[in-house]
Amino acid sequence: MRYFAVVVDNTNKVVVLETSGWQKVSQFDRAQMLGTSTLAFLTNSEIATLAEQGRSPWAFAVHDAATGRLDRHVQRPPEFSQAVTNAIVVTSDGRYAAVLVGIRETAILIFNAVTGDFIGRLATPSGSWSRRLVTGPADQLATDINFFGIAARATVRKEIQTFDVTSNERARVLQGHVPLVGAIAWSPEGRYIASGAAGLTKENASTWIRDNDPIRIWDASTGSLVRSISGFHDGVAALAWNASGTLLASVGGKDERERGYALRLWTLTKPEPIFDYRVPGTEPVAPLSFDPRSGRLILGWRGDVYVYDVVGLS
Incomplete structure (x- = not known):
């Protein structure tokens, strides 16, 4: 049996569905989190979620997908026990679990996804902080890179950097967005990275900063810009690719006259x-993802999970 797990809206409820009939098989509560990527599959039957927010010895908790039962906790290094936990992802090859911790200065901690052993810290720039963390093909990760001081000005584009976890080396630098990066999505076949701007920010008493191309698509192998999408999408809260990398779903602002969110393909x-x-x-509409086998689009809204057939769209 194959499972799909989703965190419903801004609640702490994790709902697990089996994908043959899209019926709920289990449900459990996770710790209250500020981050976005707060659960990931270690295996087809094990789900890793962030264990607690704030002071905690645990890096993540592992639940059984079929029953929702808490099986075990994985400990994080003592020097990071006071840091807020923000995100967790598991690399596509299933070898590594990466946990984003901290606020003013963040760290991405790498664990063996099978044994839970701590391996080390990802080589992000010293003094930087991140808000988003996504997985790419094999052992690759992508994260936004932010700094304080002059580099923090809203007019300065915030980079997205990709890393090879096994070698712990930076692979590519993407020029990102102003004022901040709001979402990142790596296409399943590994060719493209989509990124979205976080919205508009006040630079001073009279100037508001907005990204002119709030959604950008990059060639993951070269770091070059493939396409820019302009218009009003403040702020881009979520992005997701279908399995073939031919459709990109986004959740962003409706327009300048109406508050709320729009789902776009x-x-x-x-x-x-x-x-x-x-x-x-x-x-809010969250999370947003495509099931890789059926191609269905899954999102959470108003405490429920919605599964859509995407047909006749290309």
């Missing part, structure tokens, strides 16, 4: 979205 060639749905109300 994009291709690599068409300038406008091929699907644009203005979600009723102003509640």
Whole structure:
């Protein structure tokens, strides 16, 4: 049996579905978190979630997918026990679990995904902090890189950097967004990285900073920009690719006149979205993902999980 897990909206509820009939098989509560990537599959039947926010000896908790039962905790190094935990991902090859901790200065801690042993700290720049962490093909990760001081100004583009975990070396630097990076998504086949701007920020009493191309698509192998998507999408809260890397889903602002969120689908060639749905109300839409086998689009809204067939769109 194959499972799909989702954190519903901004709640602490994790719902596990089996994907043959898309029925709920289990549910459990995770610790309250500030981050976005707060669960990941270690194996097909084990789900890793961030254990606690703030002072905690645990890096992550492991739950049984079929029952929701808490099986074990994985300990983090003592020197990071006071740091806030923000995100967890498991590399595509299943070898590593990466946990993003800290606020003013962050660290990405690497663990053996099978044994839970701590391996080391990812070689992000000294003094930097990150908000987003995603996995790419094999053992690759991508994260945003931010600094304080002059480099923190809203007019300075915040980089996205990719890393090879096994060698612990930086692979590529993408020029990112102003004022901050709001979302990152690596296409499943590994060719593209999509990124979104976090919204607009006040630079001073009279100047607001907004990214002119709030969604950007990059060639993951070269770091070159493939496509920019302009228009009003403040701020881009979530991005997801379908399995073939031909459709990109985004959650962002409706428009300048109306608060709330819109779900949009994009291709690599068409300038406008091929699907644009203005979600009723102003509640957040999260998370957003494609099931890699069925191609269905899954999102959480108002405490429920929605599964959509994406047909006739290309």
